[in-house]
Amino acid sequence: MSSRFIRTLQVSRTFTPSRTSFARSRIPQFNNAMLMMRRGFAQQPNATEKPPKPSASTPLRRAAAASAPIRSNPTPTRSVIQPISTLATAERYFLPRLQSRLPPHSQNLHDSLWVPKWGPQGKEGEIFIFGNGSFVCWGLEEEEARRFSDEVLKSSGAELSKLKEPETEDLEFVTDPSQKTRLQGDLIILGQTPPPESDNALPSELPDSVYPQETLLARYAFSQALARSTALSSLEVSLEEYLSSMALLPDSLAKTGEPGLDRVSLVKKLGELLKFRQGLNLNRENFSDTPDFYWAEPELESYFKSLSTALEMRTRTTSLNDKITYAAEMQSVLRQLLTETSAHRMELIIIILIAVEVVICLIRDGPELWDMAFGTESKEEKKTESH
Numbered sequence: 001m002s003s004r005f006i007r008t009l010q011v012s013r014t015f016t017p018s019r020t021s022f023a024r025s026r027i028p029q030f031n032n033a034m035l036m037m038r039r040g041f042a043q044q045p046n047a048t049e050k051p052p053k054p055s056a057s058t059p060l061r062r063a064a065a066a067s068a069p070i071r072s073n074p075t076p077t078r079s080v081i082q083p084i085s086t087l088a089t090a091e092r093y094f095l096p097r098l099q100s101r102l103p104p105h106s107q108n109l110h111d112s113l114w115v116p117k118w119g120p121q122g123k124e125g126e127i128f129i130f131g132n133g134s135f136v137c138w139g140l141e142e143e144e145a146r147r148f149s150d151e152v153l154k155s156s157g158a159e160l161s162k163l164k165e166p167e168t169e170d171l172e173f174v175t176d177p178s179q180k181t182r183l184q185g186d187l188i189i190l191g192q193t194p195p196p197e198s199d200n201a202l203p204s205e206l207p208d209s210v211y212p213q214e215t216l217l218a219r220y221a222f223s224q225a226l227a228r229s230t231a232l233s234s235l236e237v238s239l240e241e242y243l244s245s246m247a248l249l250p251d252s253l254a255k256t257g258e259p260g261l262d263r264v265s266l267v268k269k270l271g272e273l274l275k276f277r278q279g280l281n282l283n284r285e286n287f288s289d290t291p292d293f294y295w296a297e298p299e300l301e302s303y304f305k306s307l308s309t310a311l312e313m314r315t316r317t318t319s320l321n322d323k324i325t326y327a328a329e330m331q332s333v334l335r336q337l338l339t340e341t342s343a344h345r346m347e348l349i350i351i352i353l354i355a356v357e358v359v360i361c362l363i364r365d366g367p368e369l370w371d372m373a374f375g376t377e378s379k380e381e382k383k384t385e386s387h
Contacts, residue, residue: 071187090161135153168230266335273324
């Protein structure tokens with residue numbers, strides 16, 4: 001991921017940071033230890049297993065200080081801090097194909113498939129699966145989320161354009177009936193939630209769930225924002241790889257005067273670029289618009305927007321569009337150079353063909369033309385000499 005998304009907050013020393021934020025804080029000792037570990041792994045010739053990709057450190061880590069009072073001051077009504085794990089494994093999910101593979105009590109919930117209970121006995125969590133290729137697990141660690149992906153998603157065939165490597169993000173939450181539901185720093189608090197405005201916001205019959213039904217739509221709103229962020233992260237990673245593959249072209253152009261790509265390769269690169277822009281702006285669930293469901297639910301919309309704003313969705317989308325625009329301009333210049341080169345070659349070919357045609361005409365019709373031009377005059381001179 002780009003460096004902007006892995007920036008973390010060095011939290012104030014007046015409180016004890018959470019396990020997750022501490023693990024990603026950029027203190028020198030931690031960086032040195034990680035560097036030594038990586039070097040150690042690189043020096044082991046028999047190490048064949050690829051280390052797992054670390055979870056994305058969301059921009060929320062910079063707001064960790066706001067959640068410090070809750071983390072450091074437990075109350076009788078507040079639950080323990082629990083994880084939220086998000087994985088993006090494909091560009092899209094075909095949800096109708098996936099529904100038959102889920103537990104029987106699963107059901108549609110607006111733009112998602114909701115699994116009220118999943119996981120080992122006594123450690124169940126719930127899962128929201130979205131069509132943008134991401135799913136959000138409440139109360140499940142990343143290991144359980146990956147197990148769900150392996151056991152359910154891969155076997156269902158619902159993953160369209162599967163990612164090379166899953167993109168992950170994590171967050172944390174607590175339940176506290178004495179508090180209002182909100183996002184505080186990098187912690188979600190599930191508590192008092194107003195009832196929905198519309199009658200059809202919730203299904204008529206709700207199965208038993210791990211968490212209170214009163215906060216179901218709040219969890220859905222937070223999940224949708226988090227799923228969008230993870231799907232956007234996968235686009236960011238793919239675009240970075242694409243830009244890296246194009247990074248040497250300006251150098252090649254400066255040193256050799258040639259683009260370094262043939263026409264077919266350049267057209268393929270342009271197709272990849274258009275695919276990025278389509279995934280960013282033109283899909284049914286893009287990253288800029290607020291879903292229609294929240295128009296009639298202002299409280300749920302505030303949950304969705306608060307997390308989207310904290311995750312810098314609009315800024316990241318604008319940054320991606322700017323990078324795509326730059327790449328498109330660069331490809332436009334390369335395509336113009338290839339067109340000029342092709343036109344120059346065509347001019348040379350036409351000149352050569354004309355020259356060849358002239359030579360053929362001279363060989364074929366040369367004697368006749370010579371006779372027409374000089375043969376009559378020669379005959380008249382011979383007659384004059386004979387008289």
